[in-house]
Amino acid sequence: MSIVEIKVPDIGDFDQVEIIEVLVAVGDTIQAEQSLITVESDKASMEIPASQGGVVKALKVKVGDKVAEGTVILEVEAAEGAAAAPAAETPKAAEPASVEASKAAETPKTVEAPAAPAPAVAPVMASSTPDRTSPTAAFAEADVPLRNLPHASPSVRHFARELxxxxxxxxxxxxxxxxxxxxxRAYVKQALSTGGASPVGSTLPAGEGFSVLGWPKVDFAKFGEIESKPLSRIKKISGANLHRNWVMIPHVTNNDVADITDLEALRQQLNAENKKAGIKVTMLAFLIKAVVAALKKFPEFNASLDGDNLVLKHYYHIGFAADTPNGLVVPVIRDADKKGVLELANETSELAAQAREGKLSPAQMQGGCFSISSLGGIGGTDFTPIINAPEVAILGVSRSAMQPVWDGTAFQPRLMLPLSLSYDHRVIDGASAARFNAYLAGLLADFRRIIL
Incomplete structure (x- = not known):
């Protein structure tokens, strides 16, 4: 047995291409000429085949990586005497295979070419859709069939990803x-004009729907020195989701303040009592507990919109925005209604630490019913958080501050916490949002109400 490195063959005129799919996993037994990865340039997509069969021992690339000729894709343990596949021909990436096929169909052959030796197997274009299961299925949406990339050019797929x-x-x-x-463009116009309930593939008559001017193209370098760096993977993913949510959901934000003077005193007392246990109670733990109580009283906030139906949830999974060096992520506290404040404080601290280290699994960021975005440790008086679809509301929390509050006879110094509740106006009206925020503020002002 020997370990063999399988590398990217000659890919033509492209310096680098991006991996959009990995078709094998560690432990798989592969055959020579079996497709390993799908790569995409600005002109075409293609599959890179194996030059050697064997058992996959290590994957050296992942989805999103840029590769070039000679880049190691994986290592295989090859059986003694196993023959390598013939060197792959340079893939013609100027046009997708479907275009080549259509040209061949349109141009009848008048002269039969002389017989030639069988050519080496070239990477198969992505428009060819063999039936197999992809180890990168977790990156795809559940309703998208694997190995059936849409019949579109790479530039169109890139345009669709941006939107x-x-x-x-x-x-x-x-x-x-x-x-x-x-x-x-027609699909987006239809979705915007119908609130996302457009029939699949339908188009709008010219002149209808919503349209915007194209993004301005500016040569910033002519105004001064610049530096360009790519967005992080988290920002690319979250940016596309935030764009969709802001465009598709009619956001309205209700602002209120909560008197947390007594609650802050309780928090400090709990921290003093649990200092030896290493548990630090944050205001977020109290907020999660109070939000669960508010969701129970106003169940339409613990729901998701599914066409013309409102899906009411009888579980309480609360997400919270965690700031990381690469951008915001939203870990989810599951069954928050069954946990006490100390347990919530400990779990939020652990999840936030995992988020900063980039160790959160996809499962730890799924299934949320309601989200909390807290900027209290940074500053600000209020803001408009963007709803995390398919949820219908999100709570924004800003920095608390001492303010003079009239008690009927005199002004008293009270610690006030700003609350910004963004909600989906298709599901929740303004009066319900104001009641939710006022009820939440009441719970935070007198946390004893949480047991009622």
Whole structure:
């Protein structure tokens, strides 16, 4: 047995291409010429085959990596005497395979070419969709069939990713149902005009729906020195989701303040009592407990919109925004209604630490019913948090401050906490939001009410 490195073959004129799919996993037994990864340039997508069969011992690349000729894809343990596949031909990446096929169909052959030796197997273009299971299925949406990339050019797929459009829901109007940029624009217009309930693949008549001017193209370097660096992976993913949520959800924000003078005194007392145990109670733990009580009283806030139906949830999984060096992530506290303040404080601290270290699993960021975004440790008086779809509301918390509050006879110094509640106006009206915020503020002002 020997360990063999399988590298990216000659990929033509491209310096680097991006990996959009990994088709094998460690432990798989592969055959020579079996597809290993799918890469995408600005012109085409292609699959890179194995030059050697064997058992996969190590993967050296992942989705999103940029690779070039000679980059090691993986290591395989090859059986003694196993023959390597012939060197792969340079893939012609200028056009997708479907275009080549259509040209061949349109141009009849008048002269039969002489017989030639069998060519080496070239990487298969991504428009060819063999039936197999991908180890990167976790990166795909549940309703998108694996190994069936949409019939669209790479530039159109990139355009769709920027707008947060699932190409599986768009019907193409181009040759052989190929999806075009105009199909993407029409789909977005339809979704914006109907609140996201547009039929799949439908288009709008010209002049209807919502449209905006193109993004300005500016040469910033002519005004002074600049530096360009790519967005982090977290910001790319969250940015697309935030864009979709802001455009698709009619946001309204209700602002209120809560008197947390007594609650802050209780927090400090608990921290003093549990100092030896190493448990630090934060205001977030109290907020989660109070939010759960408010969700029980106002169940429409613990729901999701599914077409014309409102899905009411009977569980209470609360997400909270965690600041990390690469951007915001939202860990989820499961069954928060069954946990005490000390347990919530300990769990939020552990999840926040995992988030900063980049160790959160996808499961730890799924299933949330309601989110809390706290900027209290940084500053600000109020803000408009963006709803985390498919939730229908999110609570923003700013920095608390001592303020003079009139008690009927005199002004008293009280610690006031700003609350900003953003809600989906399709589900929640202004009066309900004001009641929710006022009830939440009342719980924080007198935490004894939490047991009623």
């Amino acid at each position: 947060g459009v699932n190409l599986a829901q768009v019907t193409g109007s181009g040759p052989k149902n190929r999806i075009t940029a105009d199909d993407i």
